[in-house]
Amino acid sequence: MAREQLSGAAYAWNGFADRQQLAAALAGHVAARLTKAIDERGTALLAVSGGTTPAKFLAALSAIPIAWDKVTVTLVDERFVPPSSPRSNAGLVAANLLQNKAAAARFVPLYHRAASIEDAATLDNGMLDELPWPLDVVVLGMGGDGHTASFFPDAGNLAELLDPSSRRIVLPVHAPSGGEPRLTLSMARIVAAGFIALHIEGEDKRTAFDGAMGAGLKKPIRKVLEAAPIPVEVFWAP
Numbered sequence: 001m002a003r004e005q006l007s008g009a010a011y012a013w014n015g016f017a018d019r020q021q022l023a024a025a026l027a028g029h030v031a032a033r034l035t036k037a038i039d040e041r042g043t044a045l046l047a048v049s050g051g052t053t054p055a056k057f058l059a060a061l062s063a064i065p066i067a068w069d070k071v072t073v074t075l076v077d078e079r080f081v082p083p084s085s086p087r088s089n090a091g092l093v094a095a096n097l098l099q100n101k102a103a104a105a106r107f108v109p110l111y112h113r114a115a116s117i118e119d120a121a122t123l124d125n126g127m128l129d130e131l132p133w134p135l136d137v138v139v140l141g142m143g144g145d146g147h148t149a150s151f152f153p154d155a156g157n158l159a160e161l162l163d164p165s166s167r168r169i170v171l172p173v174h175a176p177s178g179g180e181p182r183l184t185l186s187m188a189r190i191v192a193a194g195f196i197a198l199h200i201e202g203e204d205k206r207t208a209f210d211g212a213m214g215a216g217l218k219k220p221i222r223k224v225l226e227a228a229p230i231p232v233e234v235f236w237a238p
């Protein structure tokens with residue numbers, strides 16, 4: 001598909017006629033990249049986003065027969081809520097991805113009961129350190145404000161979140177626009193992935209993405225595309 005180069009923000013646009021076709025195509029690409037990783041290093045590490053967009057894609061991916069017992073799944077970010085909460089991204093992944101063939105995958109959550117989001121992030125950095133980094137696949141979403149992961153424009157520690165040299169795996173986020181306190185992978189971990197997909201749907205998200213690629217204050221999604229050493233594969237349907 002068309003590749004765009006905008007002052008370092010390289011991306012490929014993959015447009016689809018409808019959301020089901022997108023889900024099938026993105027699931028196929030992700031499954032192929034996971035299988036390639038397993039062939040090359042005996043394991044695969046996948047990070048997926050939450051929110052309202054990914055469910056169809058996650059369900060399509062769950063049905064693809066790959067060596068899921070060699071795949072570790074974690075989250076790009078998480079709200080500071082237990083998995084039983086309707087706001088939980090771990091709950092979304094359990095209900096849509098960790099089913100069918102993909103039920104054999106190992107899931108590593110970000111949420112832990114802790115006195116603070118900072119304590120939970122500290123626990124995460126210890127527990128996720130043993131994963132087989134770098135990510136083989138990361139699937140990002142995007143909000144209308146140009147955030148991705150939990151890199152909200154009003155996050156108090158946005159510079160730390162977007163620090164390409166950060167050695168942190170997971171960082172805590174306090175952002176009024178993000179609702180609950182959040183836990184997020186650092187940008188450094190995200191852009192080191194072997195395959196970076198951005199999954200957006202609807203005209204509003206396309207307009208927001210085009211705006212983020214234009215002139216003006218650089219929004220977090222633009223910062224991620226510019227920091228990525230490989231083109232980000234954008235998957236969009238109306």
Ligand SMILES: O=C(O)[C@H](O)[C@@H](O)[C@H](O)[C@H](O)COP(=O)(O)O
Pocket residue numbers: 049050051052053054076077078079089140141142143147148149150
């Ligand atoms: O926890 C989250 O909310 C996500 O990880 C977040 O980064 C999401 O991808 C965007 O906010 C888009 O969310 P929607 O898919 O609901 O529009």
